[in-house]
Amino acid sequence: MKWETVIGLEVHTQLATRSKIFSGSSTAFGAAPNTQASAVDIALPGVLPVLNKGAVECAIKFGLAIGATLNRVNVFDRKNYFYPDLPKGYQISQLAKPIVEGGALKIVVPSTDSGQSEDKVVHLTRAHLEEDAGKSLHEDFHGMTGIDLNRAGTPLLEIVSEPEMRSSAEAVAYARALHTLVTWIGICDGNMQEGSFRVDANVSVRPVGQAEFGTRREIKNLNSFKFLQQAIDYEVHWQIETLEDGGRIEQATVLFDPDTGETRMMRSKEDAHDYRYFPDPDLLPVKLDEPWIEAVRAALPELPAAMQARFQNDYGVSVYDATVLTGSRALADYFEGVARACGQGKLAANWVMGELSAALNKAELDIAQSPVSATQLGTLIARIQDGTLSGKLAKQVFEGLWEGAGEVDAIIEARGLKQMSDTGELEKIVDEVLAANPKSVEEFRAGKEKAFNALVGQVMKASRGKANPAQVNELLKARLQ
């Protein structure tokens, strides 16, 4: 039987506010336990929540960025359950009237076989504001668990997709696109190690052609794209195998173990969940007025999708290149800086995605930390364009820039990397090479094209790479005619 995979993602993004969603505690990561847990965060008797405007604004930004409906009146509900990292015994969330509904995200799925990428639109169900829980620390405190409530009350936007993804590759492409977007518009720092962007994947399989969905299992808390891919691949494999063996899939929540690469059922006995949602009486309905929404809209940066289209138009880069170059706002801004400085979009894309990316990867640096500025790289490309540098020389100049040896022209000057423009000097070298390689000359004249290339190589070598290859070709041809 042929099986089809169905995946929907729920992504918890921690919003990049200074203070928590319902209290004035700091949201900074990494503080000593419970030092950022206020009376409200630890749910002392009598305390009350007051909503952070910054968190609401983040949700508005997101809603606008994905073309969703912003519910002008939205409501906070209580989700009731007991857990030691949930101090109130309920989580303040949004159920019936979330702030954001609908919207869509364009993703580009790299194809494994053809190298051709594929466009797809994933629709979103909703995005709602809620508060994060604290952390349970399981290292041994005499057989006890330690509870740190610093994270409790950190604002989250839970972004729920429709079950429209059909492979782990699509799920990863969606998660990446979402990650790009939320960091792009500045509502999330995107730091997956610190838990700022956590993915739950709802995975089911069904026979190809079957209309109804299979029973899904939810893989909780995936904190890297690699784990997302591995977890889904394992889960899909497991579900298909189970079904083909005549088994049934029970709806369940599972955890992914990166060490074994397997998913497993959560051990905590979850009684049939009955969260007893009801509107939080401590919070009033939230109203979004038009002037506010319009002000947020006006302040939004150009979004990745719009920028991709513009890069293709203005700089003639491919769909794929445009997608890569808009992987983050910093990268996109960098590329555009290079392209503007040199006026050569395609070449700029090649350098940014090639030489620069490789160097950054090797040094484990972020684009924002690049030792070579966009203007410097642009100037470098301009020097290739005006014939000052060959591609090979340019790489040497790039190395100089990377080492901080100065500006482009200064490096060319100091290291003598200028392409040879003096024809007389080059003619002299060519003559010397021809004289020294009679055998090659003879072979060429006998019709061996390869011998010509060998001669070019000799000339380039003798010029220590500074000769203009096109000019060398020309001169050699003239001499050998």
Add this chain to the structure above:
Amino acid sequence: MSDARLSALAAQLAARQVSSRELAQQYLDRIATLNPTINAFITVDADKTLAEAAAADALIAAGNAGPLTGVPIAHKDIFCTDGWLTTCGSKMLHNFIAPYDAHVIQRFKAAGMPSLGKTNMDEFAMGSSNETSHFGPVKNPWNPAYVPGGSSGGAAACVAARMAPAATGTDTGGSIRQPAALCGITGLKPTYGLVSRYGMIAFASSLDQAGPMAPSAEDCALLLNVMTGFDPKDSTSLDREKEDYTRSLDQPLTGLRVGLPKEFFAEGLNNEVAAAVETAVAELKKLGATTVEISLANSKLAIPVYYVLAPAEASSNLSRFDGVRYGYRAPDYASLDDMYCKTRAQGFGAEVKRRILIGAYVLSHGYYDAYYLQAQKIRRLIADDFNEAFKTCDVILGPTAPGTAFKLGEKSDDPVEMYLNDLYTIPANLAGLPGMSLPCGFDAKGLPIGLQLVGDYFSEAKMLNVAHQYQRVTDWHIRAPEGLK
């Protein structure tokens, strides 16, 4: 204390006829004498009280006194009070020293009013007789065999027994007004949102409201001036211009239209109470008021609606009492889950558990629409009845409770019988309207009878005016129980 009106005490303090310390000491002495009988206080801390009184004396000496600086007050043990045991009448918080002050406490501190201690109450404010307190029942000062009402029973009893000149209370379904009626004092539940709920341990958040309890309406007006005010820490606190609630106390009642809801004078009302209320109506007419019959047709549904909504909110509000961060934790348990279940089974009393279970049930899967949503819809119908009524009257008048105080133990085995005590008080909570109770007589057993006024939103000054004018021509509020030892 010959004249214990707050205005009189303030005048004596201002004239240096008495110091705040002396005044506080007099009340502390009376508490020491009477509390073993009445059990109105859970916590008394003379050192703290006297230190606060000394600070008030310093303010007075420096000429920085406000209208009530130096006048002591007792606080319901539902208000978190920094450094004070704050129990909410529960074993669950038997050891909870609050690390912060409720907004109400802050305001009284800022006004320079020393705290006489924390008053007894029904556990988590759930009860109408004060018998659900973990710290034992409060006795009615008029007859210690009878209940003082609840949940602010300790507050009402301490004021009635003159152990404090004034007290704070809270009212979710009648918890200020019903004990005020049963103890023969004046108590006011303000419009929802006028007094901050921050630091007041939540029972039912959409209904809870704090208010003053004292012998007279004038006292309540002065206290309301201290208690009310916008608080950015409470999202439901209303940002309104500050009012002086004493401003219209002395206005005549000529032309006042008093609405008499026919449903409040129907079956179930004790004859003596009915007679006393009718006499009070006649008194108001003499003062120039006219009466108009009104109908609050849906108010008969107030109890069913309340016993869905309040337990639903309470079941969630009380989830934080889990033995993890403060309060009671069961001594023995086998696992985390076992710790939760035992802590909550042992820490909460029977009535609280009952309401938590009702609340969990009405919110649970499959029942939400039939119970919770239906109750919220009827809540609107009840509020709409009031809106309609206030088109034809300025204030609504009726009995506060269907009867006078009942004997300890008389209703404690029958929750429904107990709940019916709040028949007339609950509608104002559901609508969010201000309500007050004032004494209007005694029954044959010598137990006080309370009269209820319900006003339109933000009409506290008008209600206090009506009550004050009534109290100028009657002396029910001045009477105090005699023979207390």
Add this chain to the structure above:
Amino acid sequence: MSLSPDDVKRIARLARIETSDAEAQATQAQLNTIFDLIAAMQAVDTRGIAPMAHAQEVFQRLRDDAVTETDRHAAFQAVAPAVENGLYLVPKVIE
């Protein structure tokens, strides 16, 4: 409608309140008298009536995004049943 002892056990479980079979029996009887009282609500036609969740028809006030709290964990943990190294201790949590 009336609750069964199993219903009582189920909701006591949801509310994390340990309840023995005998307690469930007693509680069941009391809860049923209360639900009889509540039943008066069911006959009311509320079609078209908007539920009333709050006493005032006002909207949520929003707080500026600013850090206003300081570290008070020592004071807060002074009243905690069990703490170590600044952490609240609970019986082992199993995921």
